[in-house]
Amino acid sequence: AQSVTQLDSHVSVSEGTPVLLRCNYSSSYSPSLFWYVQHPNKGLQLLLKYTSAATLVKGINGFEAEFKKSETSFHLTKPSAHMSDAAEYFCVVSDGTWEYGNKLVFGAGTILRVKS
């Protein structure tokens, strides 16, 4: 079965410093991986997705993630944090067992706090 572990439940950074949100996955096949963001009182928004085309994936708002098969990791990074990045971030792996499409397995989430 597929699973996702987000290694930090909370991350705190200062504005202008780099962001690193860590994610490890377990999958019995070559997975698709996603990062979603949820701002307070908002729905989930797709940040980026990896679908085996390129291992370094660029997303919206300056975020990117690198797929490392040897480490089973898909960490999310941003060179310089902005106050508006404060939100909860979810690492997500696809469950490839459903014949009609994509069933997702979510990590527990990482809350990012950005200090001014």
Next chain:
Amino acid sequence: DVKVTQSSRYLVKRTGEKVFLECVQDMDHENMFWYRQDPGLGLRLIYFSYDVKMKEKGDIPEGYSVSREKKERFSLILESASTNQTSMYLCASSFSTSGTQETQYFGPGTRLLVL
């Protein structure tokens, strides 16, 4: 833009009440999903559907049922609400493909409090 709407942002219900949560999408997506979100647990799949009148159980279906009478609408039903069903409920939709790459689009969520 894909639009997924949920009938209520906030709901307060009493224990034992029957509760309906409705979700509508406007992108002609075949697949629709209901999740609940709890702190520290991420999102957990309750039920999902790939076509009208079709449904499949997710990871935590107990205490819930669903209805999909029209392609664009997917309803979550709590037959007899209990306090442990207090949670945020999120609806999502996606196209149906044979791969694992389709993006799911989410609604804003319904925060349900059961007293």
